[in-house]
Amino acid sequence: MTWTSSMSSGYSSLEEEESEExxxxxxxxxxxxxxxxxxxxxxxxxxxxEPHVYLSKEEVKEKIQSYNSSVTxxxxxxxxxxxxxxxxxxxxxxxCRPIAVQSSQSQGRCAPxxxxxxxxLPDGCVNTLHISSTNTVREVIEALLKKFFVADNPAKFALxxxxxxxxxxxxxxxxxxxxxxxxxxxxxxxxEMLSFVLREHETGEVMWEAFSIPELQNFLRIxxxxxxxxxxxxxxxxxxxxGKLEEALRGVLKPG
Numbered sequence: 001m002t003w004t005s006s007m008s009s010g011y012s013s014l015e016e017e018e019s020e021e022x023x024x025x026x027x028x029x030x031x032x033x034x035x036x037x038x039x040x041x042x043x044x045x046x047x048x049x050e051p052h053v054y055l056s057k058e059e060v061k062e063k064i065q066s067y068n069s070s071v072t073x074x075x076x077x078x079x080x081x082x083x084x085x086x087x088x089x090x091x092x093x094x095x096c097r098p099i100a101v102q103s104s105q106s107q108g109r110c111a112p113x114x115x116x117x118x119x120x121l122p123d124g125c126v127n128t129l130h131i132s133s134t135n136t137v138r139e140v141i142e143a144l145l146k147k148f149f150v151a152d153n154p155a156k157f158a159l160x161x162x163x164x165x166x167x168x169x170x171x172x173x174x175x176x177x178x179x180x181x182x183x184x185x186x187x188x189x190x191x192e193m194l195s196f197v198l199r200e201h202e203t204g205e206v207m208w209e210a211f212s213i214p215e216l217q218n219f220l221r222i223x224x225x226x227x228x229x230x231x232x233x234x235x236x237x238x239x240x241x242x243g244k245l246e247e248a249l250r251g252v253l254k255p256g
């Protein structure tokens with residue numbers, strides 16, 4: 001698989017690539033989200049999966065022509081002689097936890113590297129990928145992570161489709177075998193009709209087997225720290241209540 005990327009333009013081309021596994025030990029909570037990293041999940045409504053409709057080559061050709069006639073950003077689709085078509089998708093990054101990025105010295109290595117830096121991606125970060133109709137959701141996730149030199153296991157992330165209907169936002173997690181460019185073609189170029197979002201798996205559906213031993217041990221340290229912090233907050237709160245009660249009692253029992 002070949003891979004090219006441009007961090008400045010936000011554009012990448014995806015053909016093929018190999019998956020690499022790394023680990024990070026960012027000391028951060030995976031329960032509380034940092035300021036500015038809140039997710040708009042409350043107004044999202046889980047949408048039932050729509051049945052996949054297989055299109056004939058002629059139907060694909062007609063849809064591509066219709067799609068290209070509606071494009072306003074020059075990101076058009078191209079139909080090849082073998083029936084495979086290529087085009088662009090935009091993916092919004094909605095990551096609440098930090099990502100581990102390989103250092104420039106470790107990029108391209110096949111072995112895990114300890115030279116990694118964990119940081120939060122900015123809110124609303126959108127990336128454009130050039131993919132083909134054969135590329136799956138799993139390949140798109142791997143491409144996005146590789147574009148940012150992210151060392152985390154792709155199995156920790158999921159790709160969602162989002163659409164607006166009747167003043168409500170609908171979301172649906174895509175399976176690894178679905179083809180995002182097909183969904184883009186069927187929905188048309190308008191992001192109101194369909195957009196793609198990359199998220200971490202929710203806490204209730206975390207694939208713990210995708211984490212390394214150092215990561216899991218670090219999560220335990222995080223939990224211990226959060227537990228101690230919460231206990232201290234409670235102790236301080238009740239100590240303040242006790243002080244107010246004792247002060248009130250002194251006022252009531254004061255002679256005179």
